[in-house]
Amino acid sequence: MTVSKRKQDFPILFQQVNDEPLVYLDNAASTHVPTPVINDLVTYMQTSHANVHRGVHTLAERATSQYEAARETVRTFIDASSVKEVLFTRGTTTGLNWVARSLGELVVEAGDKIVISRMEHHSNIVPWQELAKRKQAELIYIDLTEDGELDMADAKEKIVSGVKIVSIAHASNVLGVVNPVKDLAKLAHEVGAVMVVDGAQSTPHMTVSVQELDCDFYAFSGHKMCAPTGIGVLYGKQTWFEKMSPIEFGGEMINFVYDDYSTWAELPYKFEAGTPNISGAIALASAIKYLEEIGLDTITKHEQELVEYVLPKLLAIDGFELYGPRDASKHTGVIAFNIKGVHPHDLATALDMQGVAIRAGHHCAQPLLRYLDVHSTARASFYFYNTKEDADSLVESIIAAKEFFSDGFI
Numbered sequence: 001m002t003v004s005k006r007k008q009d010f011p012i013l014f015q016q017v018n019d020e021p022l023v024y025l026d027n028a029a030s031t032h033v034p035t036p037v038i039n040d041l042v043t044y045m046q047t048s049h050a051n052v053h054r055g056v057h058t059l060a061e062r063a064t065s066q067y068e069a070a071r072e073t074v075r076t077f078i079d080a081s082s083v084k085e086v087l088f089t090r091g092t093t094t095g096l097n098w099v100a101r102s103l104g105e106l107v108v109e110a111g112d113k114i115v116i117s118r119m120e121h122h123s124n125i126v127p128w129q130e131l132a133k134r135k136q137a138e139l140i141y142i143d144l145t146e147d148g149e150l151d152m153a154d155a156k157e158k159i160v161s162g163v164k165i166v167s168i169a170h171a172s173n174v175l176g177v178v179n180p181v182k183d184l185a186k187l188a189h190e191v192g193a194v195m196v197v198d199g200a201q202s203t204p205h206m207t208v209s210v211q212e213l214d215c216d217f218y219a220f221s222g223h224k225m226c227a228p229t230g231i232g233v234l235y236g237k238q239t240w241f242e243k244m245s246p247i248e249f250g251g252e253m254i255n256f257v258y259d260d261y262s263t264w265a266e267l268p269y270k271f272e273a274g275t276p277n278i279s280g281a282i283a284l285a286s287a288i289k290y291l292e293e294i295g296l297d298t299i300t301k302h303e304q305e306l307v308e309y310v311l312p313k314l315l316a317i318d319g320f321e322l323y324g325p326r327d328a329s330k331h332t333g334v335i336a337f338n339i340k341g342v343h344p345h346d347l348a349t350a351l352d353m354q355g356v357a358i359r360a361g362h363h364c365a366q367p368l369l370r371y372l373d374v375h376s377t378a379r380a381s382f383y384f385y386n387t388k389e390d391a392d393s394l395v396e397s398i399i400a401a402k403e404f405f406s407d408g409f410i
């Protein structure tokens with residue numbers, strides 16, 4: 001089945017919005033869940049649901065084996081060496097917070113440095129701000145080039161002795177750009193620092209091998225890759241997870257509880273306190289299988305072709321301002337832009353009136369927008385189920401909105 005034929009698996013996309021066919025271009029915020037994944041979730045809930053790990057009855061055994069099979073599916077998807085390195089979380093934000101709290105306590109001392117970049121999402125900024133405050137450490141930002149790419153020369157100058165953690169997005173949810181995290185991991189390890197990767201915008205769009213990247217931690221979210229909200233993954237090298245203390249405490253994560261102290265369960269359960277999101281994990285595994293059936297490289301190619309197709313048409317619009325690279329080969333299908341004289345919220349509202357769903361605002365990247373000297377932007381973000389017709393609708397609706405606002409609209 002061709003990539004865009006996959007759209008048939010998403011009934012939600014075949015609806016009218018404001019009497020116009022929906023054109024959904026907000027995939028960097030959340031993607032949609034295909035029918036096969038919904039069916040797998042329903043089947044689990046209707047045939048196998050029970051609490052995991054401790055029950056001895058048949059349903060508990062069945063739920064446990066499906067939950068742990070989901071973990072194995074995640075392991076192979078990101079090419080981790082062991083399921084002990086795969087934690088289920090609520091999403092990227094939770095994973096990055098766990099690393100900042102637990103690894104931060106372990107490796108960061110007063111006067112140390114933590115390095116992030118100017119293009120990070122708030123979830124890969126604020127946990128590090130809080131760690132730096134707690135530990136009297138310094139938070140340092142790698143600058144960007146004129147094209148909105150990470151400035152690797154600046155990275156080499158800033159990732160030096162005294163840096164303990166480097167945490168960078170594999171791809172930006174605003175600029176779309178893919179960062180050379182393998183090279184950054186090498187720089188980090190050369191100075192004895194730990195490499196953390198925010199994989200929220202990359203994992204849905206490209207093949208990821210955490211072993212090839214040689215990163216120490218990698219976090220991502222299911223809702224950005226055809227799974228429901230509330231489920232995500234934190235990958236960590238086993239050597240680090242063995243050293244790190246749990247962040248949440250209670251059931252599931254203990255071995256023995258005495259009056260005054262407790263002992264912890266083995267990995268990965270040491271970090272999974274309480275009843276996990278069992279159905280979410282099973283749905284995430286189903287989404288991974290769905291994406292693997294299409295092929296992540298096919299998805300990357302399809303999105304880059306869409307960007308190559310639509311960017312020249314957008315850049316030809318008078319007053320169109322692009323933030324991020326023009327080179328589609330460095331893209332994960334995210335286009336942040338403004339139309340001179342039209343507030344992005346007005347633009348997004350006008351596009352919604354034409355059935356086109358885009359995002360407007362700061363995209364949880366206020367430091368990036370300040371760095372770009374812009375208050376807010378519009379953002380169109382593609383996924384494999386978008387088509388060239390969707391891209392044409394984007395262009396046509398922007399032109400119509402521009403005319404509407406420039407014809408003396410009060």
Ligand SMILES: Cc1ncc(COP(=O)(O)O)c(CNc2co[nH]c2=O)c1O
Pocket residue numbers: 028029030090091092093094121123124169171172173198200201221223232363364
């Ligand atoms: C690069 C990046 N990092 C972290 C997150 C946080 O993921 P969460 O924990 O699942 O929320 C997001 C979500 N990005 C967006 C969520 O809504 N609009 C967005 O651009 C993201 O794109």
